[in-house]
Amino acid sequence: MFDVEKAIADFIRFPSVSTDSRSREGMAGAREHIAGIFRSMGLETRLIETPLHPLVLARREGPEEWPHVVIYGHYDVQPADPLELWTTPPFEPVVRDGRLYGRGAADNKGPMMVHIAAAARLLEKHPDAPIRLTFLIEGEEEIGSPSFAGVLERHAAELTGDFVLLSDTMSPSPERIAITTGLRGIVCLDVEVEGPKSDLHSGIFGGAVANPVAVLARLCASLHDDNGRVNVPGFYDDVVLPEDWERESLKALAFDEAAFAADLGVPALPRAGGWSPAEATRFQPTLEFNGIGGGYQGEGSKTIIPSRAMAKISCRLVAEQDPARIEAALRKALRDRCPDTVRLKLSPGHSGPPYRVVPPDRPDTPADQNPRLAAGFRAAEAGVADVFGSPPLYLREGGSVPIIGDIKRVLGMDSLMIGMFTPADNLHAPDESVDLRMLQRGSAVSERILAAVAGVA
Amino acid sequence: MFDVEKAIADFIRFPSVSTDSRSREGMAGAREHIAGIFRSMGLETRLIETPLHPLVLARREGPEEWPHVVIYGHYDVQPADPLELWTTPPFEPVVRDGRLYGRGAADNKGPMMVHIAAAARLLEKHPDAPIRLTFLIEGEEEIGSPSFAGVLERHAAELTGDFVLLSDTMSPSPERIAITTGLRGIVCLDVEVEGPKSDLHSGIFGGAVANPVAVLARLCASLHDDNGRVNVPGFYDDVVLPEDWERESLKALAFDEAAFAADLGVPALPRAGGWSPAEATRFQPTLEFNGIGGGYQGEGSKTIIPSRAMAKISCRLVAEQDPARIEAALRKALRDRCPDTVRLKLSPGHSGPPYRVVPPDRPDTPADQNPRLAAGFRAAEAGVADVFGSPPLYLREGGSVPIIGDIKRVLGMDSLMIGMFTPADNLHAPDESVDLRMLQRGSAVSERILAAVAGVA
Numbered sequence: 026m027f028d029v030e031k032a033i034a035d036f037i038r039f040p041s042v043s044t045d046s047r048s049r050e051g052m053a054g055a056r057e058h059i060a061g062i063f064r065s066m067g068l069e070t071r072l073i074e075t076p077l078h079p080l081v082l083a084r085r086e087g088p089e090e091w092p093h094v095v096i097y098g099h100y101d102v103q104p105a106d107p108l109e110l111w112t113t114p115p116f117e118p119v120v121r122d123g124r125l126y127g128r129g130a131a132d133n134k135g136p137m138m139v140h141i142a143a144a145a146r147l148l149e150k151h152p153d154a155p156i157r158l159t160f161l162i163e164g165e166e167e168i169g170s171p172s173f174a175g176v177l178e179r180h181a182a183e184l185t186g187d188f189v190l191l192s193d194t195m196s197p198s199p200e201r202i203a204i205t206t207g208l209r210g211i212v213c214l215d216v217e218v219e220g221p222k223s224d225l226h227s228g229i230f231g232g233a234v235a236n237p238v239a240v241l242a243r244l245c246a247s248l249h250d251d252n253g254r255v256n257v258p259g260f261y262d263d264v265v266l267p268e269d270w271e272r273e274s275l276k277a278l279a280f281d282e283a284a285f286a287a288d289l290g291v292p293a294l295p296r297a298g299g300w301s302p303a304e305a306t307r308f309q310p311t312l313e314f315n316g317i318g319g320g321y322q323g324e325g326s327k328t329i330i331p332s333r334a335m336a337k338i339s340c341r342l343v344a345e346q347d348p349a350r351i352e353a354a355l356r357k358a359l360r361d362r363c364p365d366t367v368r369l370k371l372s373p374g375h376s377g378p379p380y381r382v383v384p385p386d387r388p389d390t391p392a393d394q395n396p397r398l399a400a401g402f403r404a405a406e407a408g409v410a411d412v413f414g415s416p417p418l419y420l421r422e423g424g425s426v427p428i429i430g431d432i433k434r435v436l437g438m439d440s441l442m443i444g445m446f447t448p449a450d451n452l453h454a455p456d457e458s459v460d461l462r463m464l465q466r467g468s469a470v471s472e473r474i475l476a477a478v479a480g481v482a
Numbered sequence: 483m484f485d486v487e488k489a490i491a492d493f494i495r496f497p498s499v500s501t502d503s504r505s506r507e508g509m510a511g512a513r514e515h516i517a518g519i520f521r522s523m524g525l526e527t528r529l530i531e532t533p534l535h536p537l538v539l540a541r542r543e544g545p546e547e548w549p550h551v552v553i554y555g556h557y558d559v560q561p562a563d564p565l566e567l568w569t570t571p572p573f574e575p576v577v578r579d580g581r582l583y584g585r586g587a588a589d590n591k592g593p594m595m596v597h598i599a600a601a602a603r604l605l606e607k608h609p610d611a612p613i614r615l616t617f618l619i620e621g622e623e624e625i626g627s628p629s630f631a632g633v634l635e636r637h638a639a640e641l642t643g644d645f646v647l648l649s650d651t652m653s654p655s656p657e658r659i660a661i662t663t664g665l666r667g668i669v670c671l672d673v674e675v676e677g678p679k680s681d682l683h684s685g686i687f688g689g690a691v692a693n694p695v696a697v698l699a700r701l702c703a704s705l706h707d708d709n710g711r712v713n714v715p716g717f718y719d720d721v722v723l724p725e726d727w728e729r730e731s732l733k734a735l736a737f738d739e740a741a742f743a744a745d746l747g748v749p750a751l752p753r754a755g756g757w758s759p760a761e762a763t764r765f766q767p768t769l770e771f772n773g774i775g776g777g778y779q780g781e782g783s784k785t786i787i788p789s790r791a792m793a794k795i796s797c798r799l800v801a802e803q804d805p806a807r808i809e810a811a812l813r814k815a816l817r818d819r820c821p822d823t824v825r826l827k828l829s830p831g832h833s834g835p836p837y838r839v840v841p842p843d844r845p846d847t848p849a850d851q852n853p854r855l856a857a858g859f860r861a862a863e864a865g866v867a868d869v870f871g872s873p874p875l876y877l878r879e880g881g882s883v884p885i886i887g888d889i890k891r892v893l894g895m896d897s898l899m900i901g902m903f904t905p906a907d908n909l910h911a912p913d914e915s916v917d918l919r920m921l922q923r924g925s926a927v928s929e930r931i932l933a934a935v936a937g938v939a
Contacts (some may be wrong), residue, residue: 239770303690318776453682
């Protein structure tokens with residue numbers, strides 16, 4: 026019998042930080058771990074090389090007429106710093122109060138294992154189940170999946186199935202499960218302001234020379250208006266406002282703003298542009314500063330005009346914003362607003378399109394929706410209702426899984442996304458953790474989806 | 483014979499970074515080095531304890547009616563980081579092309595040694611010269627001299643003389659010497675914006691929660707207007723505009739803006755408020771950001787909403803701005819402008835008042851000016867003209883030596899300040915250095931000043 030908890034814990038022990046060039050060994054270990062699991066399930070398993078981190082591909086083949094479900098996950102994780110804020114070390118998994126702690130527990134090592142375990146059980150019970158399965162586990166999700174679209178293109182024949190099943194999205198709580206119907210896209214841009222060739226004495230030169238931190242602060246401040254809306258010409262042009270059924274589903278969420286604010290430790294919420302927090306993250310694009318730096322940040326004082334300053338910007342996009350168009354608009358706004366007293370350097374980071382899928386039986390469901398996708402959606406709804414005790418919410422999600430848009434664009438497949446982490450799980454932050462009971466129940470739902478699509482339910 | 487170059491080089495070897503708690507040993511070494519020199523000159527030498535770094539006090543006493551010159555210097559230096567930008571290590575002095583390189587070479591270990599050597603020579607030639615000398619060498623200048631005013635108050639009787647002689651100000655070049663008639667004051671304030679209790683995933687939470695970096699950028703940007711003037715109510719209220727003779731003296735400086743910009747490596751100069759660079763640093767106050775930081779500043783991307791962000795602000799003040807009043811105005815502006823979605827923490831740093839002195843024979847020279855100060859000024863003017871080949875410029879200076887204001891306030895003494903570093907010397911920056919020939923000639927001028935005041939010229 027597949028021990029899900031042990032498989033996840035052993036997985037977490039590999040520090041597979043894809044953005045950190047020192048994590049080569051952890052990346053390789055995580056790959057070997059997941060490939061070993063697939064081999065023990067009897068699947069044909071191999072690596073697909075990329076310029077950075079190979080993907081793990083595992084397949085259960087069968088006749089063309091069998092349904093074909095592609096299960097996606099990623100074995101890479103976010104950096105663990107600041108390390109001193111972790112209660113226990115990030116790569117030493119530990120269970121406290123039914124929760125598994127460690128970097129990647131919730132994003133994505135725990136949730137991806139839900140579907141692997143489900144498939145293992147299904148194949149144990151029904152060794153001859155008429156279903157093709159493809160597991161595609163990548164190692165570059167946290168750096169924007171730069172190799173993924175190319176892999177899809179080169180391996181289109183074997184990777185194209187009826188739909189993608191995955192869990193890399195959020196549910197409101199371990200008891201209330203969401204099926205995700207939209208994801209935000211992303212555009213990243215690094216901004217650097219260069220002034221004098223070295224730091225200058227702020228007394229001798231102060232007043233005569235532009236301060237790069239001051240210029241950068243003005244540039245950053247200019248990117249929002251007084252209501253918190255993004256102040257970049259054209260930014261909102263292509264935003265599609267939510268459908269009525271989406272607004273209704275969101276109302277069912279019963280979002281408690283006061284508890285939300287208290288949980289995050291913030292004194293008040295901004296309600297930028299008049300949107301509630303639950304609406305803002307799902308239906309609206311953002312422009313965030315992920316980091317800023319320049320000059321002296323240490324103890325005491327150092328009275329300098331810093332030589333340079335930098336900020337890391339990322340925008341989350343909603344349907345139908347185009348990442349390339351948004352990046353161009355942002356670059357133009359920054360160039361137009363930058364004074365001639367400094368040099369401005371703009372360096373793009375990763376990007377990905379937003380995505381939307383409409384479940385079956387909605388007014389705007391496409392007439393040509395794949396019936397096996399529809400069957401998967403219906404099995405998921407019934408399964409969640411039975412196993413968790415209440416039906417799933419259909420929600421757009423604030424996060425980005427850029428590969429979902431790539432899969433749609435390159436292979437034409439839609440995705441069935443079952444939320445297997447929650448707001449309490451500290452994704453991308455210290456003390457990341459996941460609720461183990463939710464994962465066990467989610468795995469039972471996944472098994473029902475696969476069984477329904479295979480026709481062995 | 484006193485070997486000035488060796489005395490300075492040996493002095494630089496002690497990493498006496500007063501702001502860095504790891505520099506205890508370097509501070510003690512620098513103190514011992516300078517105290518050893520005073521003892522070898524036959525001066526009564528002792529330490530004055532403070533809560534942080536003791537002062538070195540050395541005295542040549544004499545009858546009350548003898549003139550009494552107080553010579554000031556500081557043995558502490560700025561931090562040396564970023565270390566990788568130094569051509570040779572900061573605490574390993576080396577001479578290249580007639581310049582001595584090392585942290586403190588120009589600020590203040592080289593220039594202070596000018597006067598020590600001058601006194602040593604004078605006393606060698608005139609062992610019975612009727613002059614009292616007090617050397618007061620502090621170790622907290624680079625952190626704002628927090629103990630200095632208290633020392634002045636407790637030791638007022640022995641520290642009160644006719645005037646202070648020092649070199650901790652700038653000259654235009656090693657050939658063109660400035661006598662400084664004004665110094666800017668300073669006020670430091672650290673700003674911290676606290677948002678969510680930990681970093682948040684910018685997809686899941688982006689749009690719902692205020693971003694501390696965005697709030698900080700808006701706060702910082704609000705502190706200047708579009709013309710680069712400080713936008714804090716009341717900031718300019720007490721600024722005294724320059725006298726005609728000051729504007730005339732500044733014209734003699736023949737400031738080359740294009741060369742200045744090229745030397746600093748900036749594409750253009752801001753001319754904030756319409757002031758030229760030379761005017762702005764001397765006659766106008768500033769508000770500078772010495773550093774800013776928050777969120778992820780490393781390689782690659784980390785798509786977070788940072789938990790917090792900080793900025794280090796310092797204002798340079800001109801006569802007659804009051805540091806306490808300016809700090810209060812700045813605090814109020816920041817509090818008034820900070821949204822309720824974050825917590826704002828303001829922590830004051832060091833501060834010091836601006837200072838002005840008028841040389842003899844000017845329309846606004848005080849009628850009751852100390853005649854020994856006037857004699858010192860006149861000997862300095864003649865000495866600079868003879869030794870350097872052209873008379874000194876009388877200039878206000880952009881930097882701050884807060885203790886000069888303290889000395890005036892507590893002991894009523896004015897200061898005669900001979901510029902012994904230049905714009906090329908990289909103060910507070912990597913590759914700090916000083917022109918050795920300028921120091922040798924400056925020491926000859928200093929000897930003439932002391933001889934004139936002693937009446938042995």
